[in-house]
Amino acid sequence: MIKTTENIAPGPVAGDDGVTATVESLGYDGRGVAHREGKTVFIEGALPGEQVRFRYANRRKNFDNGGMTEIIAPSPDRVTPPCPHFGVCGGCDLQHLRPQAQLQAKQKILAEQLAHIGKVQAESWLAPITGPLLGYRRRARLGARWVSAKGGMLIGFRERHKSYFANLDTCLVLKPEIAALLPELRALIGGLSCAKRIPQIEVASGDEISALVFRHLVPLTERDADLLRAFGERHRIQIYRQEGGPDSIVALWPDEPEELCYRLPDFNVAIHFRPTNFVQVNGDVNRKMIGRAVELLQLDGDEQVLDLFCGLGNFTLPLARRARRVLGVEADEALIGAARRNAGLNGMENVEYRAADLFREDGPAPWADFAFDRLLLDPPRSGAMAAIRRLAEPLPSRIVYVSCHPATLARDSEYLVHVLGYRLAAAGVMDMFPQTSHVESMALFVRT
Ligand SMILES: C[S@@+](CC[C@H](N)C(=O)[O-])C[C@H]1O[C@@H](n2cnc3c(N)ncnc32)[C@H](O)[C@@H]1O
Numbered sequence: 001m002i003k004t005t006e007n008i009a010p011g012p013v014a015g016d017d018g019v020t021a022t023v024e025s026l027g028y029d030g031r032g033v034a035h036r037e038g039k040t041v042f043i044e045g046a047l048p049g050e051q052v053r054f055r056y057a058n059r060r061k062n063f064d065n066g067g068m069t070e071i072i073a074p075s076p077d078r079v080t081p082p083c084p085h086f087g088v089c090g091g092c093d094l095q096h097l098r099p100q101a102q103l104q105a106k107q108k109i110l111a112e113q114l115a116h117i118g119k120v121q122a123e124s125w126l127a128p129i130t131g132p133l134l135g136y137r138r139r140a141r142l143g144a145r146w147v148s149a150k151g152g153m154l155i156g157f158r159e160r161h162k163s164y165f166a167n168l169d170t171c172l173v174l175k176p177e178i179a180a181l182l183p184e185l186r187a188l189i190g191g192l193s194c195a196k197r198i199p200q201i202e203v204a205s206g207d208e209i210s211a212l213v214f215r216h217l218v219p220l221t222e223r224d225a226d227l228l229r230a231f232g233e234r235h236r237i238q239i240y241r242q243e244g245g246p247d248s249i250v251a252l253w254p255d256e257p258e259e260l261c262y263r264l265p266d267f268n269v270a271i272h273f274r275p276t277n278f279v280q281v282n283g284d285v286n287r288k289m290i291g292r293a294v295e296l297l298q299l300d301g302d303e304q305v306l307d308l309f310c311g312l313g314n315f316t317l318p319l320a321r322r323a324r325r326v327l328g329v330e331a332d333e334a335l336i337g338a339a340r341r342n343a344g345l346n347g348m349e350n351v352e353y354r355a356a357d358l359f360r361e362d363g364p365a366p367w368a369d370f371a372f373d374r375l376l377l378d379p380p381r382s383g384a385m386a387a388i389r390r391l392a393e394p395l396p397s398r399i400v401y402v403s404c405h406p407a408t409l410a411r412d413s414e415y416l417v418h419v420l421g422y423r424l425a426a427a428g429v430m431d432m433f434p435q436t437s438h439v440e441s442m443a444l445f446v447r448t
Pocket residue numbers: 278279280309310311312313314315329330331332335356357358359360378379380404
């Protein structure tokens with residue numbers, strides 16, 4: 001993790017033409033990694049294999065940071081970024097790298113983390129799970145800021161390494177029908193009485209309909225509500241307002257909106273959700289990911305499966321179509337309520353859900369009375385160590401670990417392999433967030 005507090009040398013020098021370096025690899029945040037004067041330097045904008053000129057941004061005790069000023073010898077994998085906001089917007093940081101090379105770089109990062117942190121190697125590599133390269137985001141949080149010096153209302157994502165907002169006219173990774181609304185959305189918010197008190201807009205798309213949730217820090221006037229309703233009606237997009245926490249969302253248009261829903265046709269499952277619920281961002285990759293997880297768990301209808309960090313039941317319900325019984329555990333009570341409802345709507349009775357904090361290690365495990373022979377883990381970035389430490393004999397024969405952070409997957413792999421005696425039978429990356437340096441992966445652990 002890059003620390004930002006140990007400056008030991010001054011930043012860029014005015015008139016400095018910079019220095020040259022050959023970039024060796026891609027860092028975990030999409031920057032090129034080189035070595036100079038015996039130190040690692042992270043160079044913004046540079047790609048592996050390139051010779052570049054760069055200027056130091058700051059120099060720290062253990063590493064330096066720099067910004068590329070010239071490409072002396074470009075990588076054959078360098079491409080023209082498709083988005084006009086690339087380089088400013090912090091949403092995507094790898095658009096300048098050919099998509100196939102993005103995946104190769106992510107697999108390399110995963111292999112390195114497993115080796116260095118986890119002291120493990122995958123026995124085999126799964127083919128990367130891929131999907132559309134653009135227009136894939138069905139869930140996003142757009143920031144809104146009133147900045148008089150920049151002409152008023154800005155909406156978009158944070159700028160790269162800055163606290164400013166990039167003002168987006170378009171966004172190529174958002175669903176196109178949502179991206180097309182950005183200019184009008186900016187004008188809409190700019191025209192509200194409380195334009196300066198709208199910090200964010202949540203975007204959520206189901207298979208058929210989309211929703212926008214406007215967070216507002218002061219009450220809306222009747223005119224504000226009318227303007228928002230008219231926008232929703234004009235674009236046939238559901239509009240909600242949210243004055244406080246996630247439970248405070250209220251529909252503005254239509255009065256009684258149809259529930260958002262995505263389908264998993266391979267399992268004859270439909271998942272209903274609220275616009276502020278966690279859903280996997282990339283619907284296409286999500287479907288393939290579930291198919292792969294179920295396949296790796298080798299279910300023939302007689303197994304009992306534990307699904308930890310189950311959310312809305314995204315894995316639980318498909319697993320329950322192939323197994324005898326599934327127990328899903330999750331901390332968020334609202335998600336557990338929605339998960340139970342989804343089980344009912346899908347007519348599934350071999351599923352049980354429990355709300356529990358899986359980071360706690362005290363007391364009996366929330367699954368203590370459930371005998372299971374397969375385990376699915378899909379934790380947040382901080383990983384699943386506390387839950388893994390509570391696994392006891394008889395241990396499940398197969399574990400599928402879905403990870404959004406290679407470092408914690410690697411840390412947890414060390415425990416699974418070197419303490420509990422599993423083999424890391426396979427690992428692979430998933431292109432859940434193409435054009436970004438975000439690495440999603442899946443690992444299969446087997447114990448015989
Ligand atoms: C990566 S999401 C996966 C959700 C679900 N498996 C899916 O595919 O939609 C991680 C989940 O872990 C849950 N979570 C976060 N911290 C937790 C904790 N301490 N204990 C249990 N669940 C937690 C979140 O609420 C979230 O639903």
